Amino acid sequence: TKETFEHIKANEDDIKAFITLNEDAALKQAADIDQAGIAADQLVSGVPLAVKDNILTKGLKTTAASKMLENFNPVYDATVVEKLKAAGYINVGKTNLDEFAMGSSTENSAFFTTHNPWDLTRVPGGSSGGSAAAVAAGYVLGALGTDTGGSIRMPASFNGVVGMKPTYGRVSRWGIIAFGSSFDQVGWLTRTVKDNAYLTALIAGNDEHDTTSSLQAVPDWAANLNENTSVKGMKIAVPKEYYEDLNDDVKKVVKAALDHFESLGATVDEVSLPHTKYGVPAYYILASSEASSNLQRYDGIRYGFRAPDAKNLEEVYVKTRSEGFGEEVKRRIMLGTFSLSAGFYDAYFNKAAKVRRLIAQDFDKVFNDYDLIIGATGATTAFKIGAEIDDPKAMYMNDILTVPVNMAGLPAMSVPAGFSDKTGMPVGLQIIGKRFDEQSIYNAGYVFE
Numbered sequence: 372t373k374e375t376f377e378h379i380k381a382n383e384d385d386i387k388a389f390i391t392l393n394e395d396a397a398l399k400q401a402a403d404i405d406q407a408g409i410a411a412d413q414l415v416s417g418v419p420l421a422v423k424d425n426i427l428t429k430g431l432k433t434t435a436a437s438k439m440l441e442n443f444n445p446v447y448d449a450t451v452v453e454k455l456k457a458a459g460y461i462n463v464g465k466t467n468l469d470e471f472a473m474g475s476s477t478e479n480s481a482f483f484t485t486h487n488p489w490d491l492t493r494v495p496g497g498s499s500g501g502s503a504a505a506v507a508a509g510y511v512l513g514a515l516g517t518d519t520g521g522s523i524r525m526p527a528s529f530n531g532v533v534g535m536k537p538t539y540g541r542v543s544r545w546g547i548i549a550f551g552s553s554f555d556q557v558g559w560l561t562r563t564v565k566d567n568a569y570l571t572a573l574i575a576g577n578d579e580h581d582t583t584s585s586l587q588a589v590p591d592w593a594a595n596l597n598e599n600t601s602v603k604g605m606k607i608a609v610p611k612e613y614y615e616d617l618n619d620d621v622k623k624v625v626k627a628a629l630d631h632f633e634s635l636g637a638t639v640d641e642v643s644l645p646h647t648k649y650g651v652p653a654y655y656i657l658a659s660s661e662a663s664s665n666l667q668r669y670d671g672i673r674y675g676f677r678a679p680d681a682k683n684l685e686e687v688y689v690k691t692r693s694e695g696f697g698e699e700v701k702r703r704i705m706l707g708t709f710s711l712s713a714g715f716y717d718a719y720f721n722k723a724a725k726v727r728r729l730i731a732q733d734f735d736k737v738f739n740d741y742d743l744i745i746g747a748t749g750a751t752t753a754f755k756i757g758a759e760i761d762d763p764k765a766m767y768m769n770d771i772l773t774v775p776v777n778m779a780g781l782p783a784m785s786v787p788a789g790f791s792d793k794t795g796m797p798v799g800l801q802i803i804g805k806r807f808d809e810q811s812i813y814n815a816g817y818v819f820e
């Protein structure tokens with residue numbers, strides 16, 4: 372743990388992965404474990420790990436990278452944090468993100484932008500950019516992220532690390548600062564597939580505090596990965612929509628990965644997910660609608676920031692929200708409120724909900740005949756800081772290959788598959804599975820370990 376903090380301090384001025392470091396408490400906890408010894412039933416006893424700053428940690432500042440929660444100290448732990456505590460983890464600190472997890476580059480953080488450890492002039496992706504950078508920089512073996520429309524997978528791809536978004540309902544959302552509740556899932560960014568499988572099992576399972584959390588038993592995915600793990604006989608579908616429009620450098624890496632699967636005895640066929648192109652517009656309507664509702668609670672009364680000079684109740688609301696939220700968050704609240712308003716509900720929200728159903732059906736059809744759907748995680752590698760921040764639509768289009776998965780509630784992982792011959796940056800392969808079949812995803816990803 373001591374070395375972890377030394378490593379962080381030597382690099383953090385350049386990378387800026389953390390909003391809050393938990394050094395004193397972490398060192399004390401490590402010393403206590405040295406004294407008492409590792410408890411056999413504590414599966415990550417003494418292992419330094421990091422937590423995205425939209426996940427509640429009791430007594431440790433949790434900001435969602437928003438001015439609104441700049442000094443917010445939760446009075447309880449998220450269920451995932453409770454489980455990690457019971458397993459003996461050491462929380463190194465809270466990682467940077469796009470404000471309220473809205474973004475694809477970490478540039479929407481109210482505090483600072485995180486830099487990609489592979490190339491400091493590039494973004495780490497987002498919204499879990501701090502977690503991805505913390506793992507890529509070698510600070511920690513694993514960092515928790517959240518994924519509403521790609522926020523675990525996309526930064527994993529940009530940073531050459533493994534990132535798994537489990538099936539919707541696999542992991543409790545209790546204590547996660549809500550963004551789009553019907554999309555949000557918690558998961559890990561890790562260096563290896565096996566670590567990911569091991570750590571995901573630790574946080575998964577039913578939780579009485581989250582009625583959408585599943586009763587399905589949690590398999591020991593990691594134990595099932597071993598020297599006999601094979602993709603032989605697996606039926607892999609490659610959607611042409613996830614392949615055709617890729618940048619050439621990304622395409623090359625994906626092609627090589629698919630060839631590798633074939634050489635190991637998997638079959639690889641081209642299929643179509645015809646509604647893919649409607650995913651981004653529909654997602655941004657639906658997720659923003661849910662966000663506009665979830666973010667009502669930041670009213671200057673209940674949490675965190677309150678505008679200091681408000682003269683009456685109306686001004687408390689208006690000034691607090693005007694000053695407390697950043698530009699992107701306001702954009703989403705306006706878009707969502709508009710889509711849900713009486714005159715526009717059918718034209719926007721309802722229509723987008725229908726598109727969501729069609730996208731889910733696209734996946735169902737393919738999964739009738741195939742075990743996995745594989746393509747790229749992003750059409751490009753990590754872009755330069757500043758390149759897209761003034762063009763929200765360009766930024767949204769980065770999510771074209773990741774949001775359909777959240778629309779359908781499926782599990783998907785980004786696994787590093789190689790490097791771009793153009794930018795030298797890592798390229799992630801996205802492996803999508805059937806609901807609750809994280810095992811097949813881990814098995815296929817393990818091929819690259």
Ligand code: GLN
Pocket residue numbers: 472473474475497498517518519520521522523550658770
């Ligand atoms: N980039 C997407 C968005 O801005 C996804 C974010 C996420 O998954 N939290 O909404």
